[in-house]
Amino acid sequence: MPPGYLPLFIFLAVAILLPTLTLVAARLVRPSAPSRTKLEPYECGIKAASNSRGRYTVRFYIIAILFVIFDVETIFLLPWAVQYRTLGWFGVAEVFVFLSILIVGYIWAYKKGAFEWV
Amino acid sequence: MNAVIQHPLFIPVLTTLVVCALFPLVAGYLVLIERKVLADFQVRLGPMRVGPHGLLQPLADALKLILKEDIIPEDSDHLIFWIAPIISTFTALTAFAVLPFSARIFVSDVNVGILVISAVSAVGILGIILGGWSSNSHYSLLGSLRSAAQLVSYEVALTFALLSALMVAGTLSMQGIVHAQQQRGVWFVFENFGFMIVPFVVFLISATAETNRIPFDLPEAESELTGGYHTEYSGVRWGFFMLSEYANLFVASAVGVTLFWGGWLPPFPSVAALGWFFDALFPALIFAGSGASSLVLIPKLPYRPHRILMAIIAAALVAFGALFLVPALTTWFAPVFWFLFKIALVIYLMIWFRGTFPRFRYDQLMNIGWKYMIPIGMGAVMVNAVLGMFR
Numbered sequence: 152m153p154p155g156y157l158p159l160f161i162f163l164a165v166a167i168l169l170p171t172l173t174l175v176a177a178r179l180v181r182p183s184a185p186s187r188t189k190l191e192p193y194e195c196g197i198k199a200a201s202n203s204r205g206r207y208t209v210r211f212y213i214i215a216i217l218f219v220i221f222d223v224e225t226i227f228l229l230p231w232a233v234q235y236r237t238l239g240w241f242g243v244a245e246v247f248v249f250l251s252i253l254i255v256g257y258i259w260a261y262k263k264g265a266f267e268w269v
Numbered sequence: 270m271n272a273v274i275q276h277p278l279f280i281p282v283l284t285t286l287v288v289c290a291l292f293p294l295v296a297g298y299l300v301l302i303e304r305k306v307l308a309d310f311q312v313r314l315g316p317m318r319v320g321p322h323g324l325l326q327p328l329a330d331a332l333k334l335i336l337k338e339d340i341i342p343e344d345s346d347h348l349i350f351w352i353a354p355i356i357s358t359f360t361a362l363t364a365f366a367v368l369p370f371s372a373r374i375f376v377s378d379v380n381v382g383i384l385v386i387s388a389v390s391a392v393g394i395l396g397i398i399l400g401g402w403s404s405n406s407h408y409s410l411l412g413s414l415r416s417a418a419q420l421v422s423y424e425v426a427l428t429f430a431l432l433s434a435l436m437v438a439g440t441l442s443m444q445g446i447v448h449a450q451q452q453r454g455v456w457f458v459f460e461n462f463g464f465m466i467v468p469f470v471v472f473l474i475s476a477t478a479e480t481n482r483i484p485f486d487l488p489e490a491e492s493e494l495t496g497g498y499h500t501e502y503s504g505v506r507w508g509f510f511m512l513s514e515y516a517n518l519f520v521a522s523a524v525g526v527t528l529f530w531g532g533w534l535p536p537f538p539s540v541a542a543l544g545w546f547f548d549a550l551f552p553a554l555i556f557a558g559s560g561a562s563s564l565v566l567i568p569k570l571p572y573r574p575h576r577i578l579m580a581i582i583a584a585a586l587v588a589f590g591a592l593f594l595v596p597a598l599t600t601w602f603a604p605v606f607w608f609l610f611k612i613a614l615v616i617y618l619m620i621w622f623r624g625t626f627p628r629f630r631y632d633q634l635m636n637i638g639w640k641y642m643i644p645i646g647m648g649a650v651m652v653n654a655v656l657g658m659f660r
Contacts, residue, residue: 158281158377159385162366165289166359170509174355177335177505190343192406193500202344203407211418214635218421221643225428228650229384232435235657243654250651257644266639268632 213265224253281376288365288376296515297327303620310624321575322566324582337504342404345501349403354502354509357396360389361516368523369443371533371604382443383431386524387424390479393513394420397488400510401498412497415631416488420479422638427475429646433468433653434528437461447532454539456531461656467649469529471642473618476521478638481514482619484626487634522615523608530611533604548603549593555610556590 191198231238231246238245260266273279301316301323308315316323341350367382369375379385394417401413437460438446450457458469478485489497496502499510526532535547563583570576592598593606629637 153379155377155379158278158285159363159366159379161278161282162285162289162376163359163363165285166362167355169289169362170355170358173335173509174351174505177339181336181504182338184338185340189340192342192344192404192409193495194407203405203410207410207414211414214418214422217639218425221425222421222428225425225432228432229435229441232432233439233441235436235654236439240658243658246654247651250647254647261640266635268635 210268217260217265220256221253280374284370284374284376285366289362292362292365292516292519293331293512294327295519296512297331299515299518299616300330300511301327302616303623306617306620307624310621321570321579321582324578331508334505334508339504339506340501342406342501344405346403346405349399350501353396353400353403354506354513355396356399357393357513358509358516360393360396361513361520363389364516364520367443368520369447369527369532370608371601372444372447373601374605375444378442378444380440380442380445383435383441383446383524383528386520387428387431390517390520391424393517396510396513397498400502404498404501406501408494408496408500409498412488412494412500415494416481416498419481419485419487419634419638422635423475423478423485423642426471426638426642426646427479429643429650430468430472430475431524431528432650433465433646434472436650436653436657437465438528443527443532446527447534450531451534451538456529456534458529461653461660464649464652464656465529468646468653469525471646471649472525472529473615474637475642475646476525477619477622478634480517480521480619482518483623484629485634486628487631490628518616518619519612522612522619525615526608526611530615531607533608535603535607547607549596549599552603552606552610553590553593556593557587558590560584560586560590 192203227249228246231242235242305315305323316326319326319329341347364386366376367379367385369378397416397420398413401409401411401416404410434446434457435441437457438449440446440449446457453460458465481488488494489499494500499507502510531538535544535551537543537547560583563579563586567576567579567583570579593602
């Protein structure tokens, strides 16, 4: 294992244990008196009219697809950003070519109305 | 005993335990500070009942949350409902593992520190989505969908803002970024002929959106969605969602401070003549000053126990300020003080946003994210790439 990761994993273990143990410990001290009305999902005091797992707008899917494109793009840029000084003008030129291809795609998506909500 | 203290894991494990034990308390007091500051903006007093000036309010709130009945709706997906707040909490807390509190105090300094933070915060989105989905309530589902769309939209702009800073730093390690600023003798926000302020502003706006805070608090917009993704949560589970929210706020501010505002460096790190003033006198004056100003409040308090508690707090603040004047302790305390002090300023700025701006509509939120923040962030990377070559 590369150096520095052991404390990170110790921290991760402690951070998982903390909420789990608190939840378990809280069970010992809190009251529990469930009733039929209490266990209904909240809908402003009336009975839930429908199951919530229905259909929702396709906009959320478009946002998700756009996110994948742009997030992968930024991931590609990270190694360049770290080696920016070493690569010099050559690296800058390469990244400008890379970004300009993406900007063309961005303009296309903009024109198609992918960023319009409504 | 000496062998234990000298062990390379001693400081990391101690920091781990201190962070995990103290952060719930810190989060409670962040809530109190937020309520007090907002109250001040609105010319109210805020919490005043529990303890002097409401100083014990967080403890009372925590006790109430633990003693509250825990309601799991009948139609919900019980296992996922159970797990979701745990995912939110541990991912938010794990980001603390790579924060550079000072050159010597940190849990771990992995060479991909900033990536660890974006990785765990990306997993943290899962907690919100699963929590909203498993509740089987319309409000929760809508809240979690909005939250997911908002978080992924602003994550792109946030990463662009980070890229600009990483280009100047040339490393992904959080300690390395601060050391790079120490070498250059300037905070990165003033780097590249001052142009780095643009990525910082993009970072600040995206970080506000990433932490679901007003004016970007659409996922839990009270007037539209009751409580958003945590509508069905109660008691400790709800408390854990709140805890992770404040942990995210703290981490986002800490990342901004590390990348742009010099991390644990004092102002003017390259001017040795100012070293004593910023490392010893300034923190001492801050603590002693707040202690002295709370002394003034004591005669106005109505109850005797409150007066005693306030006197103890005032004395403790003055004594803590005096510790900074001891040279042996200054080297340990001063960097931590500056790191936390700058974080406090950024958090204050975010509370200020909350007191000032009304909430956006959802289409406005998406417009700002995709049509303004991403192009500005991308442009800032290109301009910084050119400017950086000339510095």
